Amino acid sequence: MQHDVAIIGGSYAGLAAAMPLARARRNVVIIDAGQRRNRFAEYSHGFLTRDGTKASEIAQIAKEQVLAYKTVQWEDGSVKRIEKVNDGFAVCIDATRSVTARRLIIAAGITDQLPEISGLAERWGKTIFHCPYCHGYELNQGKIGIIASSEHSAHMAMMLPDWGKTTIFINDYPVPDELLVQLKARGVHIENRAIQEITGQSDVVLADGSVIQLDGIFATTKCTIAQDWIFKLGCEIEQNAIGEAIKTNSMKETSVAGIFACGDVARLGSSVPLAVGDGTMAGAAAHRSLIFG
Known part of the structure; x- marks a missing residue:
């Protein structure tokens, strides 16, 4: 089965990206390695309606709500390789299996160098x-x-x-x-x-x-992209004193056609509310690209 969209990263940005796609009844697969960036912090603050809630609880509720849509599939695992194929992308998971999708949303987060x-x-x-x-x-x-x-x-x-x-x-x-x-x-x-x-x-x-x-x-930390496959895709990367991130336009499109990026991996400076906002935009933009090209 070829999915409409593969989302790499199942934290706040990735789950937010899945929501508009799910509500448009598009077939979505979320691939997640279980390494949420803010896993070291117990509570999340500053997110409207969820201020002071456990960070893990926000992520868990979001996952449950997204997976309630029948067209959304969840895959535990780490992406090892992505290849461009006819009309989309082939995503290799844990070097044991692969999925294909017409569009790709990268929400894989970054690594903090302390x-x-x-x-x-x-x-x-x-x-x-x-x-x-x-x-x-x-x-x-x-x-x-x-x-x-x-x-x-x-x-x-x-x-x-x-x-x-x-x-x-x-x-x-x-x-x-x-x-x-x-x-x-x-x-x-x-x-x-x-x-x-x-x-x-x-x-x-x-x-x-x-x-x-x-x-x-x-x-302050140095934010680095740890996934080598991101660089191999050829997405343009921007850098400053904070670190590096995938460069996107206002619709969260990267420099590579068919690939979108959101969350910490695509923003130099981040928070849960910003990740959710960026993810929502990326999901909606990916959906529109499936219709209008």
Whole structure:
């Protein structure tokens, strides 16, 4: 059976993409490897009607609602290869089976490369975060840290005083002097001593043994596309200080005909609401392309 659309990635963006296609009674297959990007965070915030809900619960309810449509099929597994075939694409899953589809929506997410600081990875999504809009409010105007690790760090540090008393840990990262002046004007404390490790809830141990206790820490990551098959498809990739993403137009079309992309893999800067919005657009656009070419 040839599907109308194969969606790679069954998290928020992929499920949102499936919904308009399902409601148009199109045959859809969703292929998911079970590695939701925000699986490290227990709760999701800032999504209308679901604010403060468990992130896993939102994903599970979405899956149940989409699979209630009889034309939607779910495949557990990892995509290993995609080949262009007549009138569509052949998608190899786990090197054991394949499906074909006329259109392809990539919602495969990205991989976060975390700063290499002892104790950070274990606290990622719990007391160390990437987005103040998603997690800043719950820190209750407490003491907040931001670790300088990219060009985006100073930008985030300028924002964070709206959520609490902020310290930026330079940690040997080259922050321009003019930005340091702006940060001080915003009331941000500049900490130049290097970080040795992070312990406790979110306590920063410095190289001289001093400990700074915080209510939460923010850190920027390098977002990378881990799936080699995406590059082999020839989709144009865009890059900036945050990382890399598949380039799309306003209808979520990639540079390759018949392929759409949505969610974190196609947006430099992301959240659950944005993923859902992008996914809905990608699904609707893929449906229209089946009709109008």
